[in-house]
Amino acid sequence: MKLIIYSLLAITISASSLAQSLKGNVYEIDDKGEKVPLIGTNVFWQGTQVGTTTDDKGFFDLRKVDSNPPILVVSYIGYQPVKMEIPAELDTIEIVLTVNRELQEVVVTGTPLSKYIDDLDAKQTEVITSKELLKAACCNLSESFTTNASVDVQFQDAVTGAKQIQLLGLSGLYTQILYENIPTLKGLASTFGLGYVPGPWMTSISVSKGAASVVNGYESVTGQINIEYKKPDDLERYYFNVFQSSHFKTDINANAATHLNDNLSTMILAHADFNQKAMDENHDSFRDQPNVKQFNLVNRWKYQSYTGFESQFGVQVMNEERRGGQTTESHSNTGIHLDHPYEINVDTKRFEVFAKNGYVFDDAAYTSIGLILNAQWHKQNSILGLRSYYGDQKTFYTNLLFQTRTDDDIHAITLGGSFVYDKYDESFQGYNFGRNESRPGVFAEYTFSPDNLLTIVPGVRFDFHNLYGTFFTPRLHVKYNFDENTILRGSAGKGYRSVNLFSENLNYLASSRHFVIIDNPTYEEAWNYGLNLTKYISLNDRELRITAEYYRTDFLKQTVVDIDSDVREVRFYNLNGKSFSNNYQIEFAYQPIDRLDVTAAFRYTDVKSNYGDKLLIKPLSSKYKALVTISYATEESGWLFDSSFLLNGGGRIPSTKQNPVEYQRAESFPAFLNINAQITKKIGFVDVYLGAENLTNYKQDNPIIAANDPFGDYFDASMIWGPIDGTKIYIGLRLSVL
Missing domain, CATH: 2.170.130.10 (TonB-dependent receptor, plug domain)
Structure with a gap:
């Protein structure tokens, strides 16, 4: 990878040094006969995508192309366009545009893409x-x-x-x-x-x-x-939203923004949601969803100096309570030997502050420096049946960036350094676990874009982890436009991440499985490679977009979470063998008639890993997915109709043959269809919407193994592959004031 990046850098630098360019100025002649620069004039070579625009002095610098003959096109709205053949020896030129006297009024209308x-x-x-x-x-x-x-x-x-x-x-x-x-x-x-x-x-x-x-x-x-997120200087001044579902979930949101003066603005984002009624549609004695109560508040500020300096800063506070498990009414009929039901209590508190500061240098409009600061505190206390987990995380993050590019936009570079500190304090079943991670890092990312056809972005960073040593992260992105309607992208790069064994596998606490740690988890390391082709085709004077892609992920180091080897255990150990993912996807997006948008996509996924000495398909995941979305808006968008049809393919379920017969499950699950729909009526600045989710009412049968004996040896609520809730109807109202 190093060799590839260094080679690309050498090729691009040498290519740019040999490139010849045509420099010039574009003017108009005013009533006094004086030259007036035309800013933002389009200048390009006919039949290519090599082009540029003039700066605030009417100046342009355009790379020459190898065409015979080279035809230069100069155009500006409201002026007569100019086409001229440019001799190979010509290096500088002045161009004068004249006003187009025959230009009629043009009204441009359009709908922004969603x-x-x-x-x-x-x-x-x-x-x-x-x-x-x-x-x-x-x-x-x-x-x-x-x-x-x-x-x-x-x-x-x-x-x-x-x-x-x-x-x-x-x-x-x-x-x-x-x-x-x-x-x-x-x-x-x-x-x-x-x-x-x-x-x-x-x-x-x-x-x-x-x-x-x-x-x-x-x-x-x-x-x-x-x-x-929404920002204090957005057009929206006030916003209110209320949502109610048939499953007794209530959401309330309110935003307010104000400009304190020409430089300073602030905004408050408030959210609350409640779900206080227990539902047990499958009659297994457990709530289908926990009762949740959350309060979430953000206050953010923006300062704009208009002399190059800008700052955004803010604070977020969140508190959430989750209460789940068995309902009191059903507990008395389960015959459990303990005198209390299986309960789930998860309390979370979260506090975060951030600041983003940037400065653009006056004497170098393409040069800027930025500093990002962030601090987070997250505290979670969880009780699931007889098991308990407590976690406390404190994080500090800072990132310093310097960006610059050349006047011709061919070369750009981002340099910087970062520092991240994570302090974890965890306890599980009376055992305390803690670690402190600090990792200073440096990075560089170079962009080479000699024309509108090719862009090459190699990047590299070094991070110095106090526990795991030096991480070297090379990455490369390449984009090539075959023409204005065909774009090919390629990427390759490495990634790492630290493993948080308990917090990332909290779902297995909702079972009687024993946690067996064979190898202490550290970090994971993988390569990812991808190709993507985007094609735009004119069909009946409308644009059809086709996207086809392939991505592969190969793990060099991974902590395997094994629920296959023993139905009573979840085992954690280092990968010994292969672990990879192949992902294929094709998507079509088209508007067959005005205001009717249709997308259709199909994805196939092949994910396998060694569990012990067996290379197995990833459990509890669909192998394929087909999605169709349809959206229609009436004229002036008075009514909006939206629907989605999602077919989830089948997949593998870990074997439960070690369980008694009544607690065994099939070793695969079938494909299933999920349909969602929504109707919205716009009345001025108010939207009223009515919708439904899971219209097929498809639900996974008996999602909890041994639900009648949650404190026994066979209880397992983690074997989930499909929907748990049935059909849900909801209604809501949105109010937005600019």
Whole structure:
């Protein structure tokens, strides 16, 4: 990898040094006969994507191309375009544009895309906008991927309500989650963290697959998910949302923003949700979902100096209580030998502060420096039946970045250094575990983009871990535009992550399995490689987007979580053999008629690992997924209709043959269909919406093994592969004032 990066650097530097360019100025002649620079004029070579725009002095510097003859095109809205053949020996030129007297009034109308591929980014990045988030209930981050083919979300067990994402067929633990480019929801927050991000707070979610940028750390193996929150200087001044479901879940959100003066603005984001009624639709004596009570508050500020300096800072406070397990009414009929029901109590407190500061140098408009600071405190106290877990995590994060690029935008570089400190204090079943991790690091990322066709982004970072030594993280991204409608991307890179054994496997506490630690967990290491092809095709004067991709993840070092070797144990040991994931996906997006958006996607995943001496398919995960989403809006968007049809493929269930017959399960699960739908009516600045989830009412049969004897030897609520809840109806109201 080092050789590849060094070779690319040498090739790009030598290529740029040999490149010839055409320099010039574009003017108009005013009434006084004087030259007036035209800013932002488009200058490009005909038949290519090699082009640029003029700066504030009307100046441009354009790389010459090897075409015969080279035709230069100069265009500016409202002016007559110019085409001219440029002799090979010509290096400088002045161009005068004249006003187009025949130009008629042009009215441009359009509808913003609800999700799209960032065609300028060398990484494969899909942006999910707030418009897309409104197509489903989206009470929190875990419900934000209903209409997304790349990201799966599933329950981790049948009793705690914990959810986890999956990207490229692997657990969300291998996906780095960022809040405005600040790492978050890691460590102790990985179990319930998806519920800590209210849906109405988000303006967009960017999903980057495969090797990510080295700027944000080494922890992304399968990709990054970056969340953007509403900001104090957004157009929206006031927002209110209330949501109620047939499963007795209530959500309330309120935002308010104000400008204190020309430089300073502030905003408060408030969230509360309640679920206080116990439901047991499958009559197994356990609540289908725990009763949850959460309060979440953010106060953020923004300072804009208009002289190059900008700062954003804020604080977040959250408190959550989860109460689950057996219902009091059903306990008396279970015949349990103990005198109390199986209870689940999870109390979480979370506090976070952040600051982002940046300065753009006046004398070098392409040069800036930024400093990110973040501190988090997360405390969790959990009781599941007779088992208890306590965790306390304190994290400090800082990242210093320096960015600059050349005037012609061919070369850009980001340099920086970071420092992360994590202090963990955990106790499980009376045993105390603690560790302190500190890791200073340095990184560099170089971007070479000689034209609009090719972009090469090699990056490297070194992190010096106090417990595990030096981590060397090379990554490479390449983007090539065959033409304006065809984009090929390739990526390769390494990732690492520390293992938090108990907090990441809290779902197995909801069972009678014994924790058997054969090898003490340390860190995991993997390579990820990917190819992505995006093609735009004009079909009936409308754009059809086709995206095809393949990603592979190979683990060099991994902590195996083995629930196959013994039905009464969950074993933890170092990988001895192979562990890999192959992910294939194709997606189509098209608008067959005005205001009707249709997407269709199919994904196949092959994930295998050595469990003991056997290479087995990853358990409890679907091998394939097919998704179709349909959205329609009436004229002026008075009514919105949204629906999604998700077919989840079958998969493997770990063997339960060691159990008594009544507690045994099949060794595979079938494919199942999940349908969601929503109708929204817009009335001025108010939206009223009505929706339904899981319209097929498909539920996993008997999700809890030995639910009638939760303190016995065979109890297991962790064998979850499908929905636990049946059909859910919800209604909500949104009010947004600009």
